[in-house]
Amino acid sequence: MVPARIALFALDATREFGADVARCLGVGTEPHEERGFDDGEHKTRPMVSVRGRDVFVIQSLYGEPGESVNDKLCRLLFFLGALRDASAARVTAVVPYLCYSRKDRKSKPRDPVTTRYVAALFESVGVDATVTMDVHNPAAFQNAWRVPADHLEARKLLVDAIVPLAGDRDVAVVSPDVGGVKRAEDFRQSLSMALHREVRSAFLEKYRSAGQVSGHAVVGEVSGRVAVVVDDLVGSGTTLARAAEACRMHGAERVYAAVTHGVFSGDAAAAVSHPALEKLIVTTTIPPFRLPPDLVREKLIVVDVAPMFAVAIGKMHSGGSIVELNE
Secondary structure, three states: OOOOOEEEOOOHHHHHHHHHHHHHHOOOOOOOOEEOOOOOOOEEEEOOOOOOOOEEOOOOOOOOOOOHHHHHHHHHHHHHHHHHHHHEEEEEEOOOOOOOOOOOOOOOOOOOOOOHHHHHHHHHHHOOEEEEEEEOOHHHHHOOOOOEEEEEEHHHHHHHHHHHHHOOOEEEEEEHHHHHHHHHHHHHHHHHHOOOOOOOOEEEOEEEOOOEOOOOOOOOOOOEEEEEEEEEEEEOOHHHHHOOOOOOOOOOOOOEEEEEOOOOOOHHHHOOOOOOOOEEHHHHHOOOOOOHHHHHHHHHEEOHHHHHHHHHHHHHHHOOOOOHOOO
């Protein structure tokens, strides 16, 4: 039986996003306390009773000045554990951007499989369910969890943003590497349906050695087309800039990119401002605080995913299915 009363918390680092989700749900966020100590330790607790309630906690796990990704992860875990100890009927972690999801397999001897360890941490504090968006490898994500773990996809929202940019021109969806071909193919099919015409596909060669990325060969037809580079996240932007440049070298008329998570680490501003890239579409899972405001206004189109998370939370609370959100 699903508890009758919902309780929505948004930790301080994701307060604005949580407020947007709450407005879409038609509820308020519950008060909580986050207190730091002189030695760097901290505590977080709910300021209202959660006994018998269906509790959802929103926290996007990206690093920022003054609070690392590990700080945020630890703070979230302790708060989730406190809710369980306070007799919440069900505790769900709502994590728009899930940290460490890129390390989902052993690529070198004795490598950690960090995705699985993070899942175990959530489970150890008594989480009943988790919902996130566009992890690097959905299959690895699903296999890592022993509690229900729902994976939302931003694809439809990103496609809707691309449609007016594409207009009536021929389009090709491009994966920046072989590993992202499945993601790009799903995007291509959705974009074809939205545009009511055929969209071609392509992918780039990619070699990584000692942290350096190389390769400009394009497999597929982008010449004379609008190229849409699709990926789950943009970090330093090296891969994105390389893909945009390669598409232009092979005759693409314009190059756009559709990426769910804008991490924008390192010298990402230089990559985003690359002249080969017309526009970059990202979502609100991570605010683009690392980029100069002028560059954000010039190059970025930011798609709000708070309504989608609100619908997902509503369906989970009422016992409904959120599968249709990804269809």
